[in-house]
Amino acid sequence: MSEQVSSSQASQPSRPPSRASQDGREPVSGWAVGLATFASVMIGVIGLFQILEGLAAIFKNQFFVVAPNYVYSIDVTVWGWIHLIIGILVFLAAFAIFSGQVWARAVGITFAVLNAISQFLFLPHYPVWSILMIALDVAVIWALCVYRRPAT
Numbered sequence: 001m002s003e004q005v006s007s008s009q010a011s012q013p014s015r016p017p018s019r020a021s022q023d024g025r026e027p028v029s030g031w032a033v034g035l036a037t038f039a040s041v042m043i044g045v046i047g048l049f050q051i052l053e054g055l056a057a058i059f060k061n062q063f064f065v066v067a068p069n070y071v072y073s074i075d076v077t078v079w080g081w082i083h084l085i086i087g088i089l090v091f092l093a094a095f096a097i098f099s100g101q102v103w104a105r106a107v108g109i110t111f112a113v114l115n116a117i118s119q120f121l122f123l124p125h126y127p128v129w130s131i132l133m134i135a136l137d138v139a140v141i142w143a144l145c146v147y148r149r150p151a152t
Helices: 002-011 019-025 030-059 077-098 102-119 127-146
Strands: none
Touching: 019 102, 030 077, 030 102, 077 102, 102 127
């Protein structure tokens, strides 16, 4: 009987103990870390783009052409200040996300949503750029929502 038990144990492949069983936490996958890094880098880039777009609208507001009969008609210089402020906040949120703070994910998602809304309203001034920025915001929101850091 003991031979049967030992032969059945021998036929099962030996598995190394998982990290979850050693310290009680789920292991962090490479995809999760990669998505968090992607989100923090992309939100930093989005913030820099917003800052540059805001400065361009403030200093050279003739660069942007307003479509006629647009419902949300706001002066281009005002848009410049809006983009500059949002850009600075988004750029600062990137550092907090990169440091792994849990609250920074919520802040990053909030700022990415605000940025997407501001880009939607800025659509008639610079349509291709606004659509690209909205797409980047959606990618960042997705990456920040998917990433789950294990409890420490």
